[in-house]
Amino acid sequence: MTTRTTLPPRVRRPLRPGPVAWLVIGIGFGVMTWALLGVFRESERTASTSWFTWVIGAAILHDGLLLPVVFLAGAAFAALRRPALRSALRWAVGVGAIVTLVTLPVVTRVGARPDNDSLLPLDAVRNLAVMWGVLFVGAVLVGLLVDWRRGRRSAPTPERSR
Numbered sequence: 261m262t263t264r265t266t267l268p269p270r271v272r273r274p275l276r277p278g279p280v281a282w283l284v285i286g287i288g289f290g291v292m293t294w295a296l297l298g299v300f301r302e303s304e305r306t307a308s309t310s311w312f313t314w315v316i317g318a319a320i321l322h323d324g325l326l327l328p329v330v331f332l333a334g335a336a337f338a339a340l341r342r343p344a345l346r347s348a349l350r351w352a353v354g355v356g357a358i359v360t361l362v363t364l365p366v367v368t369r370v371g372a373r374p375d376n377d378s379l380l381p382l383d384a385v386r387n388l389a390v391m392w393g394v395l396f397v398g399a400v401l402v403g404l405l406v407d408w409r410r411g412r413r414s415a416p417t418p419e420r421s422r
Contacts, residue, residue: 345403352399356392
């Protein structure tokens, strides 16, 4: 007879990538290999110093700024004891990051001209900050509401305690 060992509730097994993660990782490596081969294949038509500068700049920006910010945010979320709040904040940061990435050309005013004030008339930086504030406040409210409702549902009622 075999017995199944269970771990105490505080001990977690390390997460390992599943088949979908390996598929995505493989596709990513394939795309990067194809891009790199394309750079070398088309080297006579490209300025090698230009793409080299962009690749090195992107690596420095990613490893020096983006990665530490993501790690710090992940550590802050992991410290939250309320699962619904943690989940809502993760969704808010994900949505906010995507919206920020999409609106970056407008925020940096790419294409703005001094002779045409109506081309980009709105204060995009302020609007982006407002969007982040609304996302953050909304996520906190939703997370706390879901946690509160879960707590009410699991609280013992007079009928259940008998």
